[in-house]
Amino acid sequence: AQTVTQSQPEMSVQEAETVTLSCTYDTSENNYYLFWYKQPPSRQMILVIRQEAYKQQNATENRFSVNFQKAAKSFSLKISDSQLGDTAMYFCAFIHAGGTSYGKLTFGQGTILTVHP
Amino acid sequence: DGGITQSPKYLFRKEGQNVTLSCEQNLNHDAMYWYRQDPGQGLRLIYYSQIVNDFQKGDIAEGYSVSREKKESFPLTVTSAQKNPTAFYLCASSTPNGYTFGSGTRLTVV
Numbered sequence: 646a647q648t649v650t651q652s653q654p655e656m657s658v659q660e661a662e663t664v665t666l667s668c669t670y671d672t673s674e675n676n677y678y679l680f681w682y683k684q685p686p687s688r689q690m691i692l693v694i695r696q697e698a699y700k701q702q703n704a705t706e707n708r709f710s711v712n713f714q715k716a717a718k719s720f721s722l723k724i725s726d727s728q729l730g731d732t733a734m735y736f737c738a739f740i741h742a743g744g745t746s747y748g749k750l751t752f753g754q755g756t757i758l759t760v761h762p
Numbered sequence: 763d764g765g766i767t768q769s770p771k772y773l774f775r776k777e778g779q780n781v782t783l784s785c786e787q788n789l790n791h792d793a794m795y796w797y798r799q800d801p802g803q804g805l806r807l808i809y810y811s812q813i814v815n816d817f818q819k820g821d822i823a824e825g826y827s828v829s830r831e832k833k834e835s836f837p838l839t840v841t842s843a844q845k846n847p848t849a850f851y852l853c854a855s856s857t858p859n860g861y862t863f864g865s866g867t868r869l870t871v872v
Binding site for chain 2 (some may be wrong): 754
């Protein structure tokens with residue numbers, strides 16, 4: 646079974662600074678996808694960034710980028726130029742691509758990020 | 763616009779009662795899911811369905827039931843057998859390209 650671990654229950658950062666959220670995962674599979682989701686106080690789940698395991702290049706979406714270390718099974722999220730609107734719960738998630746478990750997202754416990762003015 | 767509609771947004775249930783949470787999608791997605799969210803525990807999979815008239819138990823299916831009679835609809839029933847049903851429930855649908863989430867239902871047992 647896959648597991649996803651986020652070891653930082655809470656993080657805080659000053660506006661305009663950079664913060665990195667950590668995520669590790671455990672799987673015996675070679676073909677999978679990793680995601681970071683944002684859940685603001687509205688509780689709507691919003692996709693931040695997605696990484697295919699077969700791609701060595703780290704995914705980037707504007708101010709959000711990841712550091713994907715496949716051998717170490719690590720998938721951290723870096724938020725640059727933090728904004729007040731980035732305040733939210735962030736979830737790391739894993740999905741196996743193929744087989745009977747295809748489609749099931751496994752989530753980490755979440756990290757509450759607070760951006761201070 | 764296509765999306766997932768969950769209703770109601772807030773639901774109160776008396777102990778011993780069954781209650782059904784609605785989830786409807788107009789995205790033409792085959793796969794649908796129910797997740798439960800508790801503080802400090804992230805999201806846990808309750809049930810999922812990959813095609814109509816078929817569904818599978820997730821990690822925490824005890825005390826819950828589902829049906830998938832139509833592609834668009836995947837209702838979740840929280841039965842009286844669920845010992846601690848107070849939680850936030852999220853419905854989702856997916857294609858191989860990604861997930862879409864509903865806005866959730868907050869269930870409180872009173």
